Amino acid sequence: MGGAMTSRGAERRRHVRLPGADLGWVRAARLGPGLEAVVTDLSRGGARLETATRLRPGTKTVLRLSTADGELRASGEVVRARVSALPPSRGVLYEGALRFDRAVALPEAIDARPPGQVKAR
16 A cells, blocks of 8 residues: 555545535534534545534444535444543533545545645545
8 A cells, every 4th residue: 555654654544535624515514313513624434523522432423414405424433532622611522533334425626636735534
């Protein structure tokens, strides 16, 4: 495998990853039956999320992204979770990584990016 090297070792990501700043087409994100989340990055294979509710590794869930064209749904498993911030006005914020059960279709703009401009996941 000819993956790029990082400070932690070999790059394992298989899909191009969009940072949160490039996800303007996502109007809202929810996990499971209605837990609000903020997507901090997204790829065909998974997502990194921030939420006010604790996420537990090993938990199966569904990510629902509301867009102008409808809803994108991806089932997957929480593979990592941690406390990401302790803002006084909001309480604890959690960050979690979700690995999708199957690769999802994302907007075509993700495929048009030069390889060096986004990280693969």
